[in-house]
Amino acid sequence: MRILFVTPYVPSRIRVRPFNLIKALSTRHEIALVSLVADSYERAMVRDIEKYCVSVDLVPLPKWSAYVRCLLALPTREPLRVAYYRSSAFAQRIQEVIRRENIDVAHGELIKVVPSLKAALKGENIPILFDSVDCISWFLRQQMETTRHPLKKAFVYSELLKMRRYERSVLADFDRVIITSGLDRDRLKDLIGQSSAIEVVGNGVESDYFSPLPSFRETDSLVFCAKMDYFPNVQAILDFCKHILPLIWQQRPRVRLAIVGNHPPKVVQALAADSRISVTGYVPDLRLYLSRAAVALAPLKVSAGMQNKVLEALAMAAPTVTTPRCARALGLEDGVHLLVAEESQAFAEAILKLLRDPDYAGQLGRAGRQFVVEHFSWATAAATLERLYETIAPASKSPATAANLTRASRE
Numbered sequence: 001m002r003i004l005f006v007t008p009y010v011p012s013r014i015r016v017r018p019f020n021l022i023k024a025l026s027t028r029h030e031i032a033l034v035s036l037v038a039d040s041y042e043r044a045m046v047r048d049i050e051k052y053c054v055s056v057d058l059v060p061l062p063k064w065s066a067y068v069r070c071l072l073a074l075p076t077r078e079p080l081r082v083a084y085y086r087s088s089a090f091a092q093r094i095q096e097v098i099r100r101e102n103i104d105v106a107h108g109e110l111i112k113v114v115p116s117l118k119a120a121l122k123g124e125n126i127p128i129l130f131d132s133v134d135c136i137s138w139f140l141r142q143q144m145e146t147t148r149h150p151l152k153k154a155f156v157y158s159e160l161l162k163m164r165r166y167e168r169s170v171l172a173d174f175d176r177v178i179i180t181s182g183l184d185r186d187r188l189k190d191l192i193g194q195s196s197a198i199e200v201v202g203n204g205v206e207s208d209y210f211s212p213l214p215s216f217r218e219t220d221s222l223v224f225c226a227k228m229d230y231f232p233n234v235q236a237i238l239d240f241c242k243h244i245l246p247l248i249w250q251q252r253p254r255v256r257l258a259i260v261g262n263h264p265p266k267v268v269q270a271l272a273a274d275s276r277i278s279v280t281g282y283v284p285d286l287r288l289y290l291s292r293a294a295v296a297l298a299p300l301k302v303s304a305g306m307q308n309k310v311l312e313a314l315a316m317a318a319p320t321v322t323t324p325r326c327a328r329a330l331g332l333e334d335g336v337h338l339l340v341a342e343e344s345q346a347f348a349e350a351i352l353k354l355l356r357d358p359d360y361a362g363q364l365g366r367a368g369r370q371f372v373v374e375h376f377s378w379a380t381a382a383a384t385l386e387r388l389y390e391t392i393a394p395a396s397k398s399p400a401t402a403a404n405l406t407r408a409s410r411e
Contacts, residue, residue, distance in 0.1 A: 001028075001029045001030070001104050001105065001386075001389060001390075001393065002029070002030045002032065002054075002101055002102055002103050002104045002105075003025065003029050003030070003031050003032070003103070003104065003105055003106075003107055003389065004031075004032045004033075004034065004094070004097060004098060004101070004103040004105070004106045004107065004126075005018060005021075005022055005031060005032070005033045005034070005035075005107050005109070006034050006035075006094055006106060006107065006108045006109065006113050006116075006117050007033070007034075007035045007036075007109045007110070007113065008035070008036050008085050008109070008110055008112040008113050009035060009036065009037070009038075009042060010035050010037055010042040010043070010045050010046055010049065010058070011033070011035070011049045012042075012045040012048055012049065013045075013048065014045070014227065014262065016203070016308050017109070017131075017133065017180075017203055017308075018109055019048070019049055020204060020206065020378040020381075021378065021381060021382055021385060022049060022052050022053065023049075023052050023378070024378045024379055024381070024382035025382050025385065025386065026052035026053070028386065029386075030054045030101075031052060031053045031054065032053060032054055032055045032056075032057075032097050032101045032103065033049065033050075033053045033055070033056045033057065034057045034059065034090070034093055034094050034097050035056070035057070035058055035059070036058075036059050036060075036061040036085060036087065036090055037058045037059065037060060037061065038060075038061045038063060038066075041262070041282070043058065046058065054101065055097065055100075055101060057093050057096075057097055059087065059089050059090045059093050060089075061085065061087060061090075066084045066085070067084075069083045069084060069086055070083050070084050077162055077165060077166070078162065078166070079111075079136075079159055079162040079163045079166050080159060081111065081112060081136070081159075081163075082111060082112060082114065082115060082166060084112070085112035085113065085115075085116070086115040086116060087116055088116075088119070090113075090116040090120075091115075091116040091117075091119035091120040092120070094106075094116060094117060094120035094121075095120040095121075095124070098120070098121070098124060098126060103126060104126075104127075104389075104393050105126065105127050105128070105129065105389050105392060105393040106121060106126050106127070106128045106129070107128075107129050107130075107131065107385075107389075108128060108129075108130050108131065108174075109131045109133065110131070110132070110133055111132065111136055111163075111166070111167070111170075114130075114170050117130075118170070118173065127175040127176075127392035127393045128174045128175050128176075128392075129174065129175065129176040129177075129178065129385075129388060129389065129392065130171065130174040130176070130177050130178070131178050131179075131201070132167075132171070132177060132178070132179045132184075132188065132198075133179065133180055134179070134180065134184050135167070135179065135184040135185075135187040135188040135191070136163050136167060137160060137163045137164045137167055137187075137191060138184060138187040138188075139232075139302065140156060140159055140160040140163055141160055142301070142302040142303070142325075143156050143231065143232070143302050144156040144157050144160055146235065146301045146302055164191060167188065167191055167192065168191055168192050171188075171192055172192065175392040176197070176199070176388050176391070176392050177197070177198045177199070178198070178199050178200070178201040178385075178388065179198055179199075179200060179201075180200070180201065180202055180203055181200060181202065181329045181330075182200055183328065183329050184329075185198045185199075185200050199384070199388060201381050201384050201385055201388075202376065202380075202381055203308055203311065203376065203378075203381065204311075204376045204377045204378035204379070204380065204381050205308070205311045205312060205315045205372050205373075205376050205377075205378075206315075206378065207315050207369075207372065207373045207376075207377075209287075210287060210290075210312045210315035210316050211315065211316065211369075212291060212316055212317040212369070213287060213288075213291035213316075215291050215292055216292075217291075217292060217293065217294045217358070217361075218292050218293065218294060219294060219355075220252055220254050220255045220256060220294060220355060221255075221256050221258070221292060221293045221294045221295075222255060222256065222257045222258070222293060222294070222295050222296075222297055222351065223257070223258045223260060223289045223290060223292075223293035223295075223296050223297065223318075224236075224237055224240070224257070224258070224259050224260065224261075224296075224297045224298075224299075225260045225261060225286050225289060225290060225296070225309055225312070225313065226260075226261045226298075226309050227261050227262060227263070228259070228261040228262060228263050228264035228265065228268055228281075229262065229263035229264075229265070231302070232300055232301070232302040232303065233261065233300070234264075234265060234267070234268060235301055235302065236298075236299045236300045236301060236302075237259055237268060237271075237299070238267065238268070238271075239299065239301065240297065240299045240347075241257070241271050241277070243344040244299065244344045244347050244348050244351075245257065245348075247344060247345060247348035248348050248351055248352060249276075251352060252352065252355060254276075255276065255355070256276045256277070256278070257276065257277045257278070258277075258278050258280065258289055258293065259271065259277065259278065259279045259280065260280045260283055260286060260289050261280075261281075261282070262281060262282035263281070263282070264279050264281055286312065287316060290312065290313055290316040290318045291316055291318070293318060294319065294354065294355055294358070294361065295318070295319050295320070295321060295351050295354050295355065295361070296313035296316075296318040296319065296320045296321075297320075297321055297322075297351075298310045298313070298320065298321070298322035298323070298326050299321075299322070299323060299347060300322070300323050300325065300326055301323070303323065303325040303326050303329065307322075307326045307329070307330070310322055310326055310327075310330060310332075310338075311330065311372055311376055313368075314332075314337065314338065314365075314368035314369055314371065314372045315369055315372045315373070316369070317362075317365035317366055317368065317369040318365055318368075319338070319339075319354045319361035319362070319364050319365045319368075320338040320339070320364075320365075320368060321338065321339045321340075321341060321347065321350045321351050321354070322338060322339075322340060323340065323341070323342055323347075324340055324342055327340045330376075331375070332368070332371065335364075336364075336367055337364065337367050337368040337371045338364055338368050339353070339354065339364070
């Protein structure tokens with residue numbers, strides 16, 4: 001089968017979902033990729049994904065034009081995250097690749113690509129599988145509830161109303177819709193109708209790559225690994241440093257925190273004014289930090305879909321503390337695979353418990369890794385995708401079955 005992936009960014013080890021799905025599917029199918037690219041560092045990541053594709057087409061997304069589209073969209077019903085990525089050049093390139101590569105099925109990822117994908121496929125007889133990843137209106141509702149500034153809250157509420165209308169109106173146009181978690185599926189079904197066929201295709205972890213390294217965990221060391229140009233991650237670490245970290249320092253003043261991830265905004269960079277906090281920016285290998293930290297953190301107040309930052313930390317056998325929303329979406333048990341806490345004092349106490357008892361922390365780390373290895377496989381996700389492709393493009397059915405795909409990836 002010849003499959004077209006359409007993404008708003010270059011799939012990479014940072015953008016793990018499309019990267020690993022393409023990698024797994026490429027063993028049985030021919031994959032063409034069309035992606036927007038906004039930054040030079042994204043172009044450098046193409047070499048990692050192009051080995052799994054028969055073609056890679058990148059379409060520049062000038063930021064100035066994206067900002068203009070957002071300004072023009074303010075008084076309209078179009079959500080800003082949709083307006084930002086709308087591109088006629090993107091739509092044209094998608095259409096060109098469909099014809100050039102004789103595509104059997106298109107796979108679009110995230111609400112950001114919807115306008116260009118629909119424009120490109122208008123009049124084309126190509127089935128489309130749309131990966132919503134998260135229920136964005138549910139994400140925005142959480143963001144609104146955790147935003148204190150009245151003007152910011154009003155802005156998020158406006159975007160929430162727009163996104164509800166948009167998700168409700170556009171998702172019915174696709175031949176198949178998938179999402180990463182059962183919680184997000186249920187939220188989306190509540191929005192667009194319980195009769196809608198939305199299938200869960202979860203994330204996975206490269207458990208051979210994200211596996212414990214032969215190094216000792218450093219006493220009193222914490223790590224937060226995340227994309228730092230993403231609002232929930234910025235909100236989480238700022239709240240942690242303001243309300244939770246001081247409680248930890250009261251009892252263990254030598255505790256150090258590493259904030260690891262690309263594009264940290266100035267407000268996050270400013271945290272490094274305290275010598276016990278380091279802000280690294282982009283690093284080529286997260287494993288070095290996850291393997292050394294005594295505790296990995298995911299103190300997210302806003303959470304949608306599956307949090308791969310948690311899966312990767314657990315795969316590295318890092319003792320982890322997260323919030324109930326993150327744990328619930330992944331099926332993790334408090335006190336068995338990791339520790340779960342919500343309020344500041346409880347979150348601090350959970351971290352302190354792991355710092356005081358390295359043996360217990362190690363036990364949780366090993367149990368967390370075992371759970372991830374057993375339940376989160378990219379091969380399983382890819383096999384599910386292959387089955388869904390074949391239901392909407394039966395004439396192009398691949399000779400390989402989903403079972404064969406799963407079996408081959410384990411050999």
